[in-house]
Amino acid sequence: xxxxxxxxxxxxxxxxxxxxxxxxxxxxxxxxxxxxxxxxxxxxxxxxxxxxxxxxxxxxxxxxxxxxxxxxxxxxxxxxxxxxxxxxxxxxxxxxxxxxxxxxxxxxxxxx
Amino acid sequence: xxxxxxxxxxxxxxxxxxxxxxxxxxxxxxxxxxxxxxxxxxxxxxxxxxxxxxxxxxxxxxxxxxxxxxxxxxxxxxxxxxxxxxxxxxxxxxxxxxxxxxxxxxxxxxxxxxxx
Numbered sequence: 300x301x302x303x304x305x306x307x308x309x310x311x312x313x314x315x316x317x318x319x320x321x322x323x324x325x326x327x328x329x330x331x332x333x334x335x336x337x338x339x340x341x342x343x344x345x346x347x348x349x350x351x352x353x354x355x356x357x358x359x360x361x362x363x364x365x366x367x368x369x370x371x372x373x374x375x376x377x378x379x380x381x382x383x384x385x386x387x388x389x390x391x392x393x394x395x396x397x398x399x400x401x402x403x404x405x406x407x408x409x410x411x
Numbered sequence: 412x413x414x415x416x417x418x419x420x421x422x423x424x425x426x427x428x429x430x431x432x433x434x435x436x437x438x439x440x441x442x443x444x445x446x447x448x449x450x451x452x453x454x455x456x457x458x459x460x461x462x463x464x465x466x467x468x469x470x471x472x473x474x475x476x477x478x479x480x481x482x483x484x485x486x487x488x489x490x491x492x493x494x495x496x497x498x499x500x501x502x503x504x505x506x507x508x509x510x511x512x513x514x515x516x517x518x519x520x521x522x523x524x525x526x527x
Contacts, residue, residue: 333515342413342501342518343454386453401453 302326302389308406317374319405321387324368331390332363334372336383337404343386346372377409414438415504415519423525429490432522436483436504442466443485444516445477448499460485492526499523 304322311317323332333348347354347361349370354361360373374381386404414437424430436443445457456469460479471477474492479485489496503516 340499340521340523342415342503342520344413345515345517348515400456403453 303387305405311377317377319372322369323389333388336385338383382409413517417519421523432487434485434502440504442505444503445487446501497526
């Protein structure tokens, strides 16, 4: 089972900030939070990742709570091209295996 | 464009047949991962290769196998195909072995397999 919980869908007006929440209450100390998105059956696209501190890149910002049990992905000025399914993934390494467990994600619809 | 290529883009075949999907990683990447995505489902991790060696297995059926060649491209072989194998198959590549949790994966455009 996925280690994260996300709302199944969200709407956002074009030009506004889109804030996508993710709960990962069982995250352990050495696990990272990654965000990917998938635009209509295309290959998933890496957005951002973080461990403890907030992160920002040219695509988005990632805000991680102090207890690390939840995070928020922020798309500062959403455009119609940001309509996609957004996946929040906790990346863990179990023994010698590398597990990447994807949940159902949040379907973000940007409305004009 | 992620730099990861996959061929073919579409594949239609019949039950019981065998197919091979091909993936070329980004230049310099040593790891290749395979994922299956059934209709309206999330991605299921199948298998991970690093520099020619298998590193991790996920929910991969015994009818499926993969390998990574010396030039680092990878092939996913699906045999005795069933209707339920119809799905999108993605490969991803990364530079780090996968033992590091900061391993960012870059995905190809996928192969859509339809089994009739």
